[in-house]
Amino acid sequence: MENLLLLFAGTVLVNNFVLARFLGVCPYLGVSRQVDTAFGMGLATTFVMVIASVFTYLIYHFLLIPFGLEYLEIVAFILVISSLVQVVELFMQKVSPTLYRALGIFLPLITTNCAIMGLALLVIQEGYQFIEALVFALGAGVGFTLAIVLIAGIREHLDIADIPYALRGGAITLIIAGLMALAFSGLAGVV
């Protein structure tokens, strides 16, 4: 139990997917203009991460290993994740239109993100058990949400700040992202 808590906290803060592993930087910079949308993106990512980790774990251990096809893990995972998200999307549109609208375009967008694929591969690489993989995925999602909501909050304030002309827009965002990564690196080695 303690191990799982440590794993969770470690994934959220110390080995944060965006700020320490530099996975999922694209939505981190692209969808962080407003806190609302950033939060939606975070939720969608967490959701897809948890589901994807479950299914890729099962596929890997009960299909790829028995047939000796570990070398096909990337291809198999792409297939699994993308079909899975489509199924979930169809399902959600019918069962919960509210949630479907809340996650909106982010759900299909996040499917092909490196953070998702990275998570699936990391679970295999680190040799996690099923429960550990679940906690790891949840931590990764929460960590991503934390990072993207934080930068969205900062960027909302940047909109009204007096920024030198040359640094406006993308440039200042990259600087902020770098500073945030630096701040999070202070936690390295804690867990």
Added chain:
Amino acid sequence: MDVNIYLMGTVAMGALGAIFATILVIVSRVFAVETDPRVEQVEEILPGANCGACGEAGCSSFAVGVVEGRIPLDACPVGGRALVENLTEILGETSMIGSDERKVAHVLCNGTKENAVELSEYEGIKTCVAAQNVGGGHKACSFGCLGHGDCVLACPFDAAEMGEDGIPRFNPARCTGCGRCVEACPRDIVIMTGVSRRNHIRCSAQLPAKEIRKVCKVGCIGCRQCVKACPEEAIAMDGKLAKMHYEKCTHQNECAPVCPMNTIEFIPEEEWVKE
């Protein structure tokens, strides 16, 4: 070289793909969401630029919004008037223009450069809102048209045009009654009224007669001549100003000839747009 390893991989991935494809097909059938067929029809006639100028994420979400009645038909600036007409065809009665009569814009002021007294010379940003914010405007009449054309800019259908005399003209043939100009006017002197209306009291000034005479040659002095003259009692006093109640007016034009200030306009037959 073991050929088996290729065979195995191909078969396994093929099988995996086939299984997922089957699941997807089944799920999409089972969980198919019934959508309004009109959404698709609307989406087909939209420009498809996905420019976001309507404020929606793209043309498809605009289509959904229009069918739901959440977005006004004229919200798409790219499609313009032609699109509004096509949308009206598809959506039928839900059209915002669809009441008994088409509404068009009129400006209730005739304070042209010649008629109205200028208080000062305004050299600032050429919008009415900006001019209004500098000491309450450059015209002596604090109700009159400032003439910088915020309504013209706001019009998505090119129906408004700034006249050389400093008063905007609205082309009733192009006006869709969207009301953007009404919102844009900082002095609230643009109104929407039925396209068949011919008599208009072209003044919005709530000023006593003495003041009016100082600032404008065609302002309403509140003499009540028109109120008395109207056989339908369509004109009533609203404070110091005569006000037209369009729903009662039958275009007998008893009012315009008696107005000592020539404030009341009567649109002649040839300029009047019949529907």
